[in-house]
Amino acid sequence: MVVVHEGIDRRHAEETVAGARNAIELKSVAKEYKAAGGGAFRAVAGVDLEVAEGEFVALVGPSGCGKTTLLRMISALEAPSAGSITIHGGPPERLTRAHRLGIAFQEHALLPWLSVQGNLELTFHIAGRPVDHGKIDMLLKLVRLTDFARARPKQLSGGMRQRVAIARALTLDPEVLLLDEPFGALDAVTRRHMNIELERIWRQSRITTVLVTHSVAEALFLADRVVIMGTKPGRIVRVVTPMFQRQGRIDIMRSEGFHKLADELTAAIDPEGSAA
Numbered sequence: 001m002v003v004v005h006e007g008i009d010r011r012h013a014e015e016t017v018a019g020a021r022n023a024i025e026l027k028s029v030a031k032e033y034k035a036a037g038g039g040a041f042r043a044v045a046g047v048d049l050e051v052a053e054g055e056f057v058a059l060v061g062p063s064g065c066g067k068t069t070l071l072r073m074i075s076a077l078e079a080p081s082a083g084s085i086t087i088h089g090g091p092p093e094r095l096t097r098a099h100r101l102g103i104a105f106q107e108h109a110l111l112p113w114l115s116v117q118g119n120l121e122l123t124f125h126i127a128g129r130p131v132d133h134g135k136i137d138m139l140l141k142l143v144r145l146t147d148f149a150r151a152r153p154k155q156l157s158g159g160m161r162q163r164v165a166i167a168r169a170l171t172l173d174p175e176v177l178l179l180d181e182p183f184g185a186l187d188a189v190t191r192r193h194m195n196i197e198l199e200r201i202w203r204q205s206r207i208t209t210v211l212v213t214h215s216v217a218e219a220l221f222l223a224d225r226v227v228i229m230g231t232k233p234g235r236i237v238r239v240v241t242p243m244f245q246r247q248g249r250i251d252i253m254r255s256e257g258f259h260k261l262a263d264e265l266t267a268a269i270d271p272e273g274s275a276a
Contacts, residue, residue, distance in 0.1 A: 023176060023208040024051040024074060029083035030233075031069050042233035043069050047083070049227065049236065051210060056202055058211045058219035058226050062269055066234020067212040068180055074210060075103055075178050087176060095175060099127040102169030102207075106181040108161045110153040116140070116164050117149040123171040139167040142201055159183075159190040163197060170205065179211040183218070192253075195221050216265045217253060228268055238268060 031044040044066040051057050059067040072078040073085055076092035087095050095101040110119050117136060124131045140146045143163040153161055162182055169177055182198075183191045195218055202209060202222070213219050219226045220242045228238040242261055252258055 021053055022050045023053040023055070023088060024049070024210070025084075025086050026050075026070070026074075027084050029070070029073065029080045029085060031066070031073065031078070032081040044073075044080075045233040045235055047234070047236055051208060053208055054206045056209045056211070056222060056224045058213055058223035059229060060213060060216055060219045060226055060265070060269065061229030061234075062231055063214075064234075065229040065231040067229055069234065071178055071180050071210060071212050074176075075101060099123075099129075099172045100175045102172070102174035102177045104162070104165045104169045104177075104179050104182045106184045108153070108165040110161060110164055110168075112153050115150050115152060116145060116156070119153075119164060120168055120171055123168055127172055129172070135171065139170060142170075142204065143167045143197070157190070158186050159194050159197075162186070162194060166198065166201065170201075170207070175208065177207045177209045179209065181212055181214065184214065191215075191218070198222060216262045216269070217258075220258060220262055220265070221253060226265065228265060238265075240265065 026047050026049040029044060029047040029049075030042065032040045032042050035041040047066075047070065049057075059070060061067055069078065073080050074087070074092055076096045085092055087101075092101070111122065114122065117140070120136045120139065121131045137146070140149055143166060145160060145163055145167070148156060148160065153164070156164070165182065166179075169179075179198075183194045186194060199222055211219070211222060216226075224241070226240045226242060227236055228240065229235065230237040240261070
C-alpha cells in the first residue's frame, strides 16, 4: 500500500500535531463477514492508521469501501477479524465502558417524547451519574440551542436535531468523538451551515475526532487529514493533509486551491466518473 502525504501547508500541519501522542492506532486491521454459500467477504484489509490526540481525521471513499465498518470497529460496536485497534493504549471497549467515547450518526436517534434538555440529561442517567446541569447549559450554548432547551425533537429543524446529537455525544467529556455521516440527510445549504458549526465546536473542544463522510468538500473543510479509501477490499490508498487556514471561513470552499484539491480527490475516489 502506498500512502501519499500531501497538502497546501505541510509545515503548519506538522506544527499542529507536533509532540502529540497517538490517541487511536489501527495496525493491520481486517474485517471479514460470512458470505452466502459459506464463503467469506473481506470488507476491510490491512488498514494501518494513527490519529494523534486532538486531531480531526476524515475518512472518504466510495460506497462499500469500509469507512463505516472501520468506525464501528473503533467504537467497539464490531470486532476486527485480524489486527488490532487501541485507544490511548487500550482496547476501545475500555472507553465505551467508561462512557468516554462519543458517537453521532446520520440518524440523530433522539427520543421524541423528551425535550432537548431531557435527551442530554438521559446520557447522565444511562451512565449512572448525577445530572450536571451546568454542563448541559454549557453544551446548549456551544451548539446555540439555549432557547430550545424545552423543545421536542419534532419542533426542531434537521440541522438543529443534529446539533443536539453532537451535544449529546459531548455530554460526558469523551476522549474521542466518532461521527458517521452526521449531515448526510440534510439539504446542501443546511449541511454547509452545519460544517461551519462543527468546525467551530471542534475548535473550542479540540477533541480527537474521526468523521466518515461521502463529501470530499466537507472532509477538506473540516479535517486536519483526509484518508482516502479504496474498495474490494476496503483499504487506505491515500492520505492528504489539506491545511487551509480555515477557522470557520466558508469562503475557503470557493478558493481555487480548494476546488483543485477537491477535484483531484474526487477523481481518486471515482476514476471512471472523472474520465467520463
